Amino acid sequence: MSRTLPLSIIDFATIYPGQNAHEAIATSTRLAQRAEELGFSRVWYAEHHNSPARASSVPSLLIAHIGAQTNTIRLGSGGVMLPNHAPYSIAEQYGTLAEMYPGRIDLGLGRAPGTDAQTVGRALRRPFDASDRFPEDVIELDHYLKGTSQIPGVQAIPGAGTNVPLYILGSSMYGASLAAQLGLPYAFASHFAPDYLGAAVSHYREHFRPSADLAEPHVLAGVNIIAAETEQAAAEKFDQVLAKRAQRHGPRARLMLRFAGVGTGEQAAEYLEKFAVLTQADELLINFEGATPEQARESMDVFAPTWQLG
Numbered sequence: 356m357s358r359t360l361p362l363s364i365i366d367f368a369t370i371y372p373g374q375n376a377h378e379a380i381a382t383s384t385r386l387a388q389r390a391e392e393l394g395f396s397r398v399w400y401a402e403h404h405n406s407p408a409r410a411s412s413v414p415s416l417l418i419a420h421i422g423a424q425t426n427t428i429r430l431g432s433g434g435v436m437l438p439n440h441a442p443y444s445i446a447e448q449y450g451t452l453a454e455m456y457p458g459r460i461d462l463g464l465g466r467a468p469g470t471d472a473q474t475v476g477r478a479l480r481r482p483f484d485a486s487d488r489f490p491e492d493v494i495e496l497d498h499y500l501k502g503t504s505q506i507p508g509v510q511a512i513p514g515a516g517t518n519v520p521l522y523i524l525g526s527s528m529y530g531a532s533l534a535a536q537l538g539l540p541y542a543f544a545s546h547f548a549p550d551y552l553g554a555a556v557s558h559y560r561e562h563f564r565p566s567a568d569l570a571e572p573h574v575l576a577g578v579n580i581i582a583a584e585t586e587q588a589a590a591e592k593f594d595q596v597l598a599k600r601a602q603r604h605g606p607r608a609r610l611m612l613r614f615a616g617v618g619t620g621e622q623a624a625e626y627l628e629k630f631a632v633l634t635q636a637d638e639l640l641i642n643f644e645g646a647t648p649e650q651a652r653e654s655m656d657v658f659a660p661t662w663q664l665g
Contacts, residue, residue, distance in 0.1 A: 358624060358627075358661070358663050360627075360636070360637070360639060361396040361637075361638045362396060363395065363397040363398065363429075363575065363638060364386070364390050364399070364640075364641050364655075365399045365401065365433050365640050365641065365642050366383050366386060366387070366400055367400075367401055367403070367408075367411055367642075368382075368383045368400060368409060368411035368417060369408060369409065370407065370409065370410050371646075380417065380420065382648045383410075383421065384424055385652075386398070386652065387424075387425050387428060387430070388424060389655065390655070391425050391428040393656075393664055394665025395641075395659075396428075396638070397428060397429035397431055397461060398421070398428060398430055399431050399461075399640065400414040400430075400431070400432060400433060401432075402432065402434065402435055402436045402439070403469050404468075404470035404474050405478070406470070414432040414433075414435060415432070415435075415448040415449065418432070418460070422455060422456040422460075427459070429459050430452075430456070430459055430460060431460060431463055432449075432461070432463045432464075433542070434462075434465040434522070435449075435464055435465065436465050436468055436469040438466060438468060438485035438486040438488070438489060438492070439468060439469070439475070439481055439485070442492045442495040442496035442499065443509070443511060446496055446499035446500055446511035446514040446515075447511050447512070447513065449462045449514070450499075450500060450511050450513040450514025450515065450519065451513045451514070453514075453517035454517065461522060462519045462522065463523075463524045464493055464496075464521060464523055464524060465524040466486050466489045466529065466530065467486075489533070490533055490536075493521065493523070493537065494537070496521070497521055499511040499514055500514055500515070500517055500518055500519050501516070501518055502515035502516040520568070521540075523537070523541050524542045524543075525541070525543065526543065526544040526547075526548035526550075526555075527555065528554065531556070531558045531559040532558060532562065534563075535558065535560075535562040535563045535564060537564075538564050538565055538568060539569060540569060540573040541555075541556075541559045541572070541573070541574055542575035543555055543575070544577050545576050545578065545614050546577030546579050546614065546640065547577070547642075548611070549611070549614050552614075552634060553634075556574055556576070556634055559572060559574065560572045560635065572637075573638070574634065574635060574636050574637050575638045575639070575640045576630070576634040576636040576638075576639060577640040577641075577642060578614045578615070578616065578627065578639055578642070579612055579615035579616070579643075579644050580615070580616045580623050580627075580641050580642070580658055581596060581615060581616070581623075582616070582617075582618065582620050582622075582623045582643075582657040582658045583618075583619070584619065585619065586619055586622065589618045589619065592617075592646065592654075593612075593615070595645075596644045596645065596646055597609060599646050600612070614630060616630070616658075620657040620658045620661045621661050623657075624662055
């Protein structure tokens with residue numbers, strides 16, 4: 356395949372050792388600015404709660420801040436954990452963003468809580484079965500953004516008529532099935548949960564129902580890139596990233612990095628070409644890894660010249 360496949364970036368607003376949340380947000384801002392210069396399609400921000408290593412608890416605020424300091428790159432949630440929120444509130448938030456940055460906002464939606472049970476139940480005060488309403492909540496949210504609210508006399512303002520594009524995010528067969536049923540794009544989180552990638556993508560493509568929003572299936576697949584000027588330097592970076600993840604995830608850390616392009620920029624690009632064929636992806640979602648923010652930035656800068664971006 357050619358190296359013209361659109362590439363997006365997933366940014367967790369990581370709080371690296373020695374950093375605080377303020378510094379992590381500044382790092383994310385610089386990353387988005389550099390990604391725009393290089394020609395990447397979009398940057399996604401993931402909702403996490405009660406995580407000492409993440410400054411992305413409110414993706415909409417990150418998007419608002421970074422949108423003001425960039426000009427053209429698309430910005431989106433990768434994703435909003437919808438069971439934590441009222442669909443109406445999310446429609447207002449992302450409708451406001453769409454009015455602030457027309458044509459630049461995307462709304463990825465996930466079913467998981469993005470945190471632990473204690474935080475969900477006691478701090479967020481969400482019922483543990485809130486995820487059971489995920490399909491209905493996605494439909495309700497979509498109606499608000501289209502200006503066709505299902506609740507008489509209630510419109511999302513801002514929001515109504517913005518038609519912010521929706522994406523279903525997942526790492527299991529559930530998300531693939533729902534995205535196919537609703538005729539929405541599907542993003543698989545294979546950059547950290549690779550187990551069901553092949554089965555989920557195949558199911559999505561086979562059962563996809565065209566919708567008013569999407570005539571054909573559209574797959575985004577997550578993949579890690581750890582690049583450096585030399586193969587040896589990249590291998591050393593990979594070992595550091597693996598050790599860092601192992602502190603948090605134990606033996607599963609290596610499995611989480613199953614899909615990782617490690618090496619020089621050219622070697623990483625060759626890996627992406629093969630990965631895109633394997634996953635039947637229409638777009639790749641890149642997690643540029645590093646044990647430090649400088650290493651993550653280096654991975655992006657070293658890789659970028661090997662791909663036709665922008």
